Structure formats: structure tokens, C-alpha cells
Amino acid sequence: MAFxxxxxxxxxxxxxxxxIGWLLAVWAFVSFGCGIIFAEALNAIHIGGYxxxxxxxxxxxxxxxxxxxxVYAKLMDRLDRKYGVQETEDAK
Structure with a gap:
């Protein structure tokens, strides 16, 4: 990659x-928010008996x-193409 x-x-x-920041925020929300903070409220809904x-x-x-x-891989492919630093087929 050469700029x-x-x-x-x-x-x-x-x-x-x-x-990266947005994707980590989503993961933190799902992990900590849905799994810990909002767990009691979400426990009223059951999936597969759980x-x-x-x-x-x-x-x-x-x-x-x-x-x-x-999602990260797809977004990075798009970003690489935007800045002209995508991998070429012969580089693989």
C-alpha cells in the first residue's frame, strides 16, 4: 500500500x-448492553426456550x-477502493 x-x-x-470505532461500539452494546445491562428486561422474551x-x-x-x-472486511474493501489501495488479483 503506497500513498x-x-x-x-x-x-x-x-x-x-x-x-473500527463504530463496529466496536456495536459489539460493546450487544455484549454488555444486551447481555448484562438490559438482560432483565430482555429475559421477558424467549428464543428456543431460553x-x-x-x-x-x-x-x-x-x-x-x-x-x-x-462487515469490517466488506467496509475495508470499499475504503481501499475509495483510496486506490486495494489488493490486485496478481498480488494474491
Missing amino acids: QNETLKKQYWRDNLRI PLGFWFAQQGSILTFVVLIF
């Missing part, structure tokens, strides 16, 4: 950190994290 000027490099990393708060604490945060990995 032609320092300004583009800083913009790229600022956009990258913004993406309270929703319990489900988020045990499975939901893990599944959310896996989905966020794919």
Missing part, C-alpha cells in the same frame, strides 16, 4: 479508525462478533 501524499494517508487511517438476555450473554455477542468481522 502518494501524507494527507491521503491520514484520511485513510482516520476513516479506518472510524469504522430468555433473550441469557441468549445474548451466551451466544448473541459471539455471533455478532463473527458478523462484524465480515
